Structures are given as C-alpha cells and as structure tokens.
Amino acid sequence: MSDWFTVEQLDEDTYSISEYKHWEESHSYLLIGNTYSLLIDTGLGIGNIGQQVRKLTDKPVIAVATHVHWDHIGGHKYFPNFYVHAEEANWLNGAFPLPIQQIKSYVTADCELPAGFNIDDYEIFQGHPAKILSGNEIIDIGDRKIQIMHTPGHSPGHMCFYEKEREYLFAGDLVYTGTLFAYYPSTDPAAYWLSMKQAAQLPAGRVFPAHHDLNVPSSILTDVEYAFSELNAAGKLHHGSGKHDYEYFSIWL
Numbered sequence: 661m662s663d664w665f666t667v668e669q670l671d672e673d674t675y676s677i678s679e680y681k682h683w684e685e686s687h688s689y690l691l692i693g694n695t696y697s698l699l700i701d702t703g704l705g706i707g708n709i710g711q712q713v714r715k716l717t718d719k720p721v722i723a724v725a726t727h728v729h730w731d732h733i734g735g736h737k738y739f740p741n742f743y744v745h746a747e748e749a750n751w752l753n754g755a756f757p758l759p760i761q762q763i764k765s766y767v768t769a770d771c772e773l774p775a776g777f778n779i780d781d782y783e784i785f786q787g788h789p790a791k792i793l794s795g796n797e798i799i800d801i802g803d804r805k806i807q808i809m810h811t812p813g814h815s816p817g818h819m820c821f822y823e824k825e826r827e828y829l830f831a832g833d834l835v836y837t838g839t840l841f842a843y844y845p846s847t848d849p850a851a852y853w854l855s856m857k858q859a860a861q862l863p864a865g866r867v868f869p870a871h872h873d874l875n876v877p878s879s880i881l882t883d884v885e886y887a888f889s890e891l892n893a894a895g896k897l898h899h900g901s902g903k904h905d906y907e908y909f910s911i912w913l
Contacts, residue, residue, distance in 0.1 A: 664707035664774050667716070668874070673804075674828075676874060677712050679703055683770040685872045686731050689830055691823070692717050693801025699723045700821055700830050701870060704767060705734020705785065706777055713738075722799065726832025726870060727815040728752060730763050736785045743799075744789040745810065745817030752786050757846050760784060793819065811859060813842060813852025820859060827865035834859060835880045836869030839903065839910040849888075849897045849913050856885040880909070887911060 666678045673692040679685065682704060689700040690713060697717040702725070703709050713721060723739035725732045728748040736742050744752060751757070760783070768779050795810030799821075809820040814833045821830040833841070834855060842849045860881040867878050887906050891897045896904070896913065903912040 665703075665709065665712050667712060670868075671826075675716055676868070677703070677709060678874070679706065681772040681774075682706070682767075684731050684766075687868070687870055687874065688735075689868055690716055691801065691804060691806065692719060693804040695719065695800075695802030697721045698799060698801050698804075698806060698821075699739060701726055701732040701832070702735030702739065704731045705737075705782070706767070707774065708738065709735035710738030719801075722801070724793075724799070724819070724821065726820065726830070726834075727818040728756070729815065729833075730767070730784055732832070732870065733785045736787060740787075741790045742787070743791040743793050745819055746792050746794050747810075747812065748815065748817030749789060749792055752789065754786065756784055757844075795819070809858065811855035813848050813850075813855045814840070815846055816848070818855070822862060822864070827863055828868065829859065829862060829864040829866070829881075830868045831859070832870045835867065835876070835884050835909070836871045837873045837876055837880075837908050838871060839912050840884070841912055843899055843912050845899075847899075849891075849899065853885070853888040853892060853897060856881070856888050860885040883907075884909060884911075 666680050668676045675690040677688045686703050688703050691698040697719040699721050721739050723742040728751040764779050793808055797808040799806045807822045811818050811820045811834050842852050864878050867876050901913045
C-alpha cells in the first residue's frame with residue numbers, strides 16, 4: 661500500500677497527504693511546528709498514514725479531525741493524542757449514525773483498492789480523545805498557532821482550523837469543489853449557512869479543502885455563502901429541497 665498516498669509540500673513546513681485513488685479524494689494536512697506537529701484529519705484508513713507522517717516529521721503528533729466521519733478518522737489509530745469536538749465525542753463510542761455496511765459500500769465504491777486491503781476487516785475508528793474541544797481554542801505547536809472554529813452544518817461537531825499568521829483555512833467538508841452534503845439527518849442546513857457566514861468573514865489567503873481539487877480559490881467562501889443566502893431567500897434551505905448546482909460546486913439539501 662506504499663503508493664496509496666500522494667504527499668505534496670504546500671510550504672516549507674506544511675504538507676497535504678492525499679488519497680487520490682479513492683472517489684472521495686480525501687486530503688489530510690500536516691502542519692509542522694517547533695514543538696509539535698498537527699495532523700488535520702487522518703483519511704479513510706485504507707493505508708497506513710502513520711508511516712507517511714513519520715517520514716515527514718520527528719515531532720510528537722497531535723491529530724485533530726474536522727469531523728468524525730469515516731473518511732476523516734480512518735488513521736486515528738496511529739495517533740493516540742487526538743482531539744475531537746464535544747458534539748461528536750459520542751460517535752467515537754458506538755453512536756455513529758450510519759451502519760457499518762453502508763460505510764463499507766462508500767469505502768469500496770469507484771475505488772482502486774490496494775492489494776492486501778480487505779474490506780471485511782474495515783472498522784470505524786473508536787477511541788477516547790486526549791482532549792475535548794468546543795471551539796475558539798488555540799493549538800500552539802511551537803511558532804504556529806491554529807485557531808479552532810466550530811462550523812456545524814455538515815455535521816454537528818464540524819470544525820475548521822485557521823492559521824491567522826499565514827491566512828490559511830483548513831476547511832474540512834465546509835467547502836470544496838464538488839457536491840457539498842447537507843441532506844443527512846445529522847446535517848443542519850441552517851447551521852451550515854451560519855458557518856459559511858463565519859468563514860466568509862475571514863481573511864483567508866488560501867483555503868485547503870478536505871476533498872478533490874487542492875487549488876480552490878479563496879473566493880469559494882463568499883461564493884458558497886452567497887449560494888446559501890439565495891437558497892434561504894427562495895425558501896429552499898431545508899432538507900429535501902434537492903441538489904442545487906452552481907459554477908464549480910453543488911449543494912445537496
């Protein structure tokens with residue numbers, strides 16, 4: 661499985677670790693500080709992301725998940741020092757809202773699974789976080805300070821991570837090029853819009869999504885927020901209103 665991940669250097673001490681051979685094209689991000697390294701999301705759990713991270717940093721690793729979905733916590737088992745938002749802590753203790761067979765179907769769909777991977781052995785990560793987050797905390801990894809933003813909507817405990825000094829926003833599933841999902845029972849379209857308002861106010865020079873194209877324009881924040889505003893004005897900001905297509909993204913409510 662050594663070729664499962666694609667590692668790209670974003671600046672001198674920031675990397676993306678991507679899973680392009682899966683339809684979700686998930687991205688994890690490694691931020692290296694002087695004291696710690698921060699790993700934002702740990703991917704699908706198909707390959708050993710721990711091995712990739714150890715090639716890039718010798719600092720102790722703190723793992724954080726933008727949210728507790730299978731494609732963002734799959735490699736948490738390699739990083740016992742992990743943080744999670746309070747709203748989703750119970751999902752790591754048997755309360756995940758989707759059955760394992762449904763998740764396995766997502767993992768195997770339209771995917772070049774590596775030799776040696778057995779979907780029968782696939783499990784949703786369960787564990788006990790080292791710290792519970794609520795939002796607005798600062799994670800200081802040594803000369804790099806990362807602000808926690810609670811941005812619910814896609815999921816109740818969704819978080820974005822903002823590095824003010826570099827104007828980096830690690831956006832998780834809040835925004836990316838492709839279909840933004842807000843139709844599951846555990847999603848909240850109105851909360852999603854409020855989160856977009858919050859994110860659109862940031863001076864974000866670069867936006868790093870959790871899926872698909874890494875090179876998204878920073879204007880995606882205002883573009884998606886405006887789309888939510890239009891949907892609200894049209895009375896469509898609710899579950900069941902369907903999939904709404906825009907120039908380079910869609911919103912499925």
